[in-house]
Amino acid sequence: MASASGTAEFDEIAPVYDASRGGTARAAGFADQLAPLLDPARPVLDIGVGTGVVAAELVARGHRVCGLDLSPGMLALARGRLGQRVAVADAGRLPVRDASVSQAVSTWLLHTGVDRAAVFREVARVLRPGGRYLVIPARGIRPTDDIGRIVNDLEDRLDPGGTRQDGPRALAPTADAYGLVYGGTASERPATFEVSPRQMADSLSGGLFTGAWPVSGADLPIVAEARTRLLALPDPTTPRVRHMTDFVMTFTRTG
Template sequence: MAETVLDYEAEAAHYDRTRGGVPRAGAAAEAVLRLVPPGSRTLLDLACGTGLVTERLTRPGLRVYGADAAHAMLRVAADRAPGRVVRADARRLPLPDASLDAVSAVWLLHLVPFATEIVAEAARVLRPGGVLIATVDKDAAHDVGSDIDAILRPYRSAGAASDRTELIAGCAAAHGLAPRPGTRFTGHGQGGTPRDTVRKLRAGYFASWFSGDPAVVETLAAALAALPDPDRPRADPRYRLACFVRQG
């Protein structure tokens, strides 16, 4: 994983405010809908969190549901999608085989060491012709040529990322999911500042890139602290959405 797994029960109260809010959620929802085939009737938004993206996944004839493992997140999501969210482990969904037309997993697979299990479970609940839509290569999305990226890039371990494209595509193929063209969208409000990046480093973010070595943390923190304009956000990331279709 590229980041420390957060306590999402505690994060719920300020999650939207610190994650780009409505502009970021709207861009994500619009991108997901571009990949949902016409005529689809059901979409499950995995790890829906506070439901900010879920409530924007709207299309005539499409019924959208959300699932998350955190009670606090779901309490917020329930106000945005009444009667359409459920507490569930993305590896063990309370759904029968071949029961959905689409499954989305936005900003999920990079967080967990069991991303392949989530892909397998999505394949199980998708009907033939149904699609899995998921963000992949999240760390690389932040590599937008800024001075922060120049410092962090040598330590970024793409091979260890649980959402790397080759891993997800390989698992998808093993479970009857064939690739189809994906898309990209902007992570509005996610361009980091040097000062905030130092805070994240010391809080344990990115630790898997260098096995949490305290000496590396301090070396990187010093380099980041020396950058100009420490509170100026750098360029927003461009996230990649991969898409896979369930074979008949």
């Protein structure tokens, strides 16, 4: 999959992105998890900064953050938050000098269909020896409640190779191949959120998760089947309290 693929949908959903993804509460939670792992004396490179909602929370906690993203629509919102410290760039071709970065972060980037090998290769290139790349995954540990079982099954059918899974098992071998050693998880934080089967079914139409994962052609009946299964769950309009654990994965450049 080309590293530059998959950001047109982010241009489209940029205006509703924050509100549909937990807003500043999600961002503040992520910043609380990342901040203790970051050195406030050194700048942070946020790769896939999106609307800058997480980066702005890191700035509020005393960090200097520069952000890169391939979607001009997302980045326009980040510019409103971070000013000129943002630029349009492909995570697989970072416009950054070799061995010039001490710490980089990505939140919810590596499940998007981006070329993860290219990202890890570039992160390894720009990090100084001993530098760290902190990653908060979107699908690190997938919920296994009644909604989760249907959505997980759908994801596995659409993406049998797991290219959109971004937990340690999916990422650690690729990172290792480029000299980034996976150091385990840190800052684990159980979280709950509410969603009804109907809301989840709606978020799967027109591209999974409100447009973030485009689907077409032969995949459409698979999505339609998942929607039907969701709407057949008991009390489909009643929100379920769903549980997940957000965590940070650390990758360190050794050489």
